[in-house]
Amino acid sequence: MKRMIVHCGSGSTEVALLENGKLVEYAAERSQNRGLVGSFIKGKVVNVIPGMQAAFVDIGQKKNAFLYIDDVLHPHLEKQPKPKPAITELLKPGHELVVQVVKEAIGNKGARVTTHYSLPGRWLVYMPTAGYVAVSKKIGREEERFRLKTVGEELRKEEEGLILRTVAEDEAGEVIGEDLDLLRGQWTSILQEAGDAVAPALLHQDLSVVQRLMRDVYSPETDELIVDCPEQADEALAFLRKMLPGESPRIIVYEGEPPLFEHYGVKPQLDKDFQRKVWLPGGGYLVWDTTEALTVIDVNTGKYIGGADLEDTVYRTNLEAAQEIARLVRLRDTGGIIIIDFIDMDRDEHRAAVWERLEQSMYGDRTQHHILGWTRLGLLEMTRKRIRAENSL
Numbered sequence: 001m002k003r004m005i006v007h008c009g010s011g012s013t014e015v016a017l018l019e020n021g022k023l024v025e026y027a028a029e030r031s032q033n034r035g036l037v038g039s040f041i042k043g044k045v046v047n048v049i050p051g052m053q054a055a056f057v058d059i060g061q062k063k064n065a066f067l068y069i070d071d072v073l074h075p076h077l078e079k080q081p082k083p084k085p086a087i088t089e090l091l092k093p094g095h096e097l098v099v100q101v102v103k104e105a106i107g108n109k110g111a112r113v114t115t116h117y118s119l120p121g122r123w124l125v126y127m128p129t130a131g132y133v134a135v136s137k138k139i140g141r142e143e144e145r146f147r148l149k150t151v152g153e154e155l156r157k158e159e160e161g162l163i164l165r166t167v168a169e170d171e172a173g174e175v176i177g178e179d180l181d182l183l184r185g186q187w188t189s190i191l192q193e194a195g196d197a198v199a200p201a202l203l204h205q206d207l208s209v210v211q212r213l214m215r216d217v218y219s220p221e222t223d224e225l226i227v228d229c230p231e232q233a234d235e236a237l238a239f240l241r242k243m244l245p246g247e248s249p250r251i252i253v254y255e256g257e258p259p260l261f262e263h264y265g266v267k268p269q270l271d272k273d274f275q276r277k278v279w280l281p282g283g284g285y286l287v288w289d290t291t292e293a294l295t296v297i298d299v300n301t302g303k304y305i306g307g308a309d310l311e312d313t314v315y316r317t318n319l320e321a322a323q324e325i326a327r328l329v330r331l332r333d334t335g336g337i338i339i340i341d342f343i344d345m346d347r348d349e350h351r352a353a354v355w356e357r358l359e360q361s362m363y364g365d366r367t368q369h370h371i372l373g374w375t376r377l378g379l380l381e382m383t384r385k386r387i388r389a390e391n392s393l
Helices: 142-155 172-198 211-218 231-243 266-273 310-332 348-361
Strands: 002-008 014-018 022-030 040-049 053-057 065-068 096-103 112-114 125-129 134-135 161-164 202-203 226-228 251-253 277-281 287-291 295-299 336-341 369-374 380-384
Touching: 002 211, 002 231, 014 211, 014 266, 022 211, 022 266, 022 310, 040 172, 065 096, 096 172, 125 172, 134 142, 142 161, 142 172, 172 202, 211 231, 226 231, 231 251, 266 277, 266 310, 287 310, 295 310, 310 336, 310 348, 348 369, 348 380
Parallel strands: 002 226, 065 112, 134 161, 226 251, 295 336
Antiparallel strands: 002 014, 014 022, 040 053, 040 096, 040 202, 053 065, 096 112, 125 161, 277 287, 287 295, 336 380, 369 380
């Protein structure tokens, strides 16, 4: 069972996702400063850099956005020219084009944008010009993957591309088609806006943090949405009725004491999980250090002495750490290169089991990630797509 806890503060909204009582996601959004990731903007090319095969685009922010050549070429790799043309053949200063923000401006770097457009819906992701159908890798049954691929091919038109999401498993083709029609309508509106707009201009802004979470993880049959302000509850109910017609979502308006985050145990979990030193349930602990280039997580046995021998103690601590690291990476929204310094193990089967535990525990993470394996120094290396600045309290 999942609980979405939504706290409306002065000028901001905080959202916490609990799975079986455990905090797994947290996000905060200011009412006047919503993020741009997923938004569509009519921008103007201000500079083309041949040596970088990239361009800088004015999107109306303090810093110009970065547009790499691979994000200008056709989104289907098989339809890209070989070899790649020079960026100067594709873009010139003053050129106006519709771009989509794929990464927020972080630190001294401006936002990253693309012309590989995508509009996520409940059951699928719509890509107006991609020209292919794909199915989420998390759907394991081959017969279901084949069915969804067939449904997608029947629904798409001409150059359209579709990705059938994990939640589309066993869903009827008619329902998926309704979702597609809604996304096609959004794309048509974006193009119409672009035709009349003067660059730079915001054409379409992605959903709020609450709406994104409802779209991606909320299931009306099993989940609860708990909100401490009636206005947000009304908006959420209207959104869910539009997204899931015929369903009866469970929305609870909390008006009691203590405050919402304290009542459901969110605040103490946040206070504990965002420390540099995080204790594991069994007595071990993690030390979490983030630099501009990467995040390093160090695993220590701490107070844990429960194994039959040293190797067993280390192995059990590492297994527990792998599961907790997966939760914290998702909770903190850690991106980029992640290096995990597990305690040294002598047995190959123990290292394989720790890797597998981390992989299984990362399954629920919707952000793209790859576990690359053990380095020569015995460190476990992984990457996770960086979209926004890391969560902090």
